Amino acid sequence: MTERESTQEYGQGLLTGRVAMITGASSGIGAAAAALFAREGAAVVLTARRADRLEALAEEIAAAGGRALAVPGDVTDPGDVRRVVEAAVERFGRLDCAFNNAGYATIEASLHETDDEVFDRTMDVNVRGVWNCMKHQLPVMLASGRGGSIVNTSSTAGRYATGASVPYVASKHAILGITRAAAAEYGEQGIRVNALVVGTTRSEMIDGAVRQVPALEQAFIAPQIQKRMAEPREIAEAAVWLCSDRSSFVTGTAMPVDGGISAQAKAG
Numbered sequence: 001m002t003e004r005e006s007t008q009e010y011g012q013g014l015l016t017g018r019v020a021m022i023t024g025a026s027s028g029i030g031a032a033a034a035a036l037f038a039r040e041g042a043a044v045v046l047t048a049r050r051a052d053r054l055e056a057l058a059e060e061i062a063a064a065g066g067r068a069l070a071v072p073g074d075v076t077d078p079g080d081v082r083r084v085v086e087a088a089v090e091r092f093g094r095l096d097c098a099f100n101n102a103g104y105a106t107i108e109a110s111l112h113e114t115d116d117e118v119f120d121r122t123m124d125v126n127v128r129g130v131w132n133c134m135k136h137q138l139p140v141m142l143a144s145g146r147g148g149s150i151v152n153t154s155s156t157a158g159r160y161a162t163g164a165s166v167p168y169v170a171s172k173h174a175i176l177g178i179t180r181a182a183a184a185e186y187g188e189q190g191i192r193v194n195a196l197v198v199g200t201t202r203s204e205m206i207d208g209a210v211r212q213v214p215a216l217e218q219a220f221i222a223p224q225i226q227k228r229m230a231e232p233r234e235i236a237e238a239a240v241w242l243c244s245d246r247s248s249f250v251t252g253t254a255m256p257v258d259g260g261i262s263a264q265a266k267a268g
Helices: 028-039 051-063 078-092 116-144 166-189 204-212 216-221 232-243
Strands: 002-005 019-023 043-047 067-070 097-100 148-155 191-198 254-257
Touching: 019 028, 019 078, 019 116, 028 043, 028 051, 028 067, 028 097, 028 232, 043 051, 043 078, 051 067, 067 078, 078 116, 097 116, 097 232, 116 148, 116 166, 116 191, 148 166, 148 232, 166 191, 166 254, 191 232, 204 216, 232 254
Parallel strands: 019 043, 019 097, 043 067, 097 148, 148 191, 191 254
Antiparallel strands: 002 067
């Protein structure tokens, strides 16, 4: 566990004074969210498996005047997740919001050609990972009496029968179910739970897939009204809004940030 923190005031943004936990923070949407949450005033607790990436990002945030705590861990391990949440409370005194963003995907294959190991890994990261995080985040938010906001990353594959692999589609549907059920259960206690329905976003994972199968580039872009992929920061902006008081009457939603796919797609 490492900390890089500046005593300098970092600004007056949407999340000033908040403490936020971000998973999958070593790259892509998670890294963009870490920087943006900090820029908006939050103390950020970052977790992912790649410790070196987390450390570098924490240092960048501190150099810009923010507060960041890097706690390497795997969201599929309940002990790791508990340790991250405990570290947030130990260092910053509480946990106000969380962006459960860690995810896993593979190149598409037909259901009958998909290895059981791929199904298990996809469900472990995408579903159990969110479950583990919420399992440990919610008690801290409840104990504080201040409420809180949790944002889970789903996908257009969580609403439609896209061309993504069956395990991925199933996992992202499950995230929406967990989000809605938790929002209903904890709403009266001041905890809001929402999900982002994310369109294809530039990331190491996507770039790797395109390198393996170049035709995927156009396949990813074709459904978008804007005819481009999202940049990670564009998804992070939506997460910041859902964690801020600007969205105080929003809970149980599946918020599309998908370049217009939802506007023209038919449910699968």
